[in-house]
Amino acid sequence: MFENVLWNVNGFRYPSEGRLLLISKVCAALVFIIALAGIGATATATAFVQVSEKTVAARQLEMKSMAEAAKLINAMFKGSSPYDSALFKAAAETIYQTSGSALVAHFEGNPAIAGSAASSTIMTERAEFTALANDLGVYAKALSSAAESHPDALTPDMRMRGGNVRGLGPFGKKIDPATEISSMSAEHAFHIMLQTCTSCHAKFRLKTN
Secondary structure (H helix, E strand, C coil): CHHHEEECCCCCEEECHHHHHHHHHHHHHHHHHHHHHHHHHHHHHHHHHHHHHHHHHHHHHHHHHHHHHHHHHHHHHHCCCCCCHHHHHHHHHHHHHCCHHHHHHHCCCCCCCCCCCECCHHHHCHHHHHHHHHHHHHHHHHHHHHHHHCCCCCCHHHCCCCCCCCCCCCCCCCCCHHHHHHHCCHHHHHHHHHHHHHHHHHHHECCCC
16 A cells, blocks of 8 residues: 555655656646647637738728729819720729628628728718718719710710709718719719718728828
């Protein structure tokens, strides 16, 4: 019975060599498990950062493509670039394809991630954000249709009608694009589309100095 027990001078019992070996193996196993957990947590954190970076990069690319498309259309309306219905339509389609549900999908979950200028307000006021994204799509589609029906020239009926400022400016009457877009000129739709972008940024984009 004494071969499994060691005694010290104070009478305390210590484990035998066999038990010490078992305990050391258990401790080693625990250390290994903890190490694996740490590696797993680090890998998860790294993967999250990579996903976040890709998400931000995708958003920025989409925003840049829409901005470039809007600039192209604006130049044609201003006359600084010649009207080209194919380019006009392609630009409008670029905005349309990145608006609506596609735009909303880019900002699902918690959009306020590192490197992004998106505000967490998108989470708390999702309905308004979705409505603006959908409105953007309605105006962009109207511009695409206008280009298709005007293949040769930017005609007067595409132009803003004098005195017609419905929906424009901070004091403009709120309109429902779904019901009024059919009676709206292409240039009018374009300006309200730009205002929609401005409203979205003012509400859902972090302020930067």
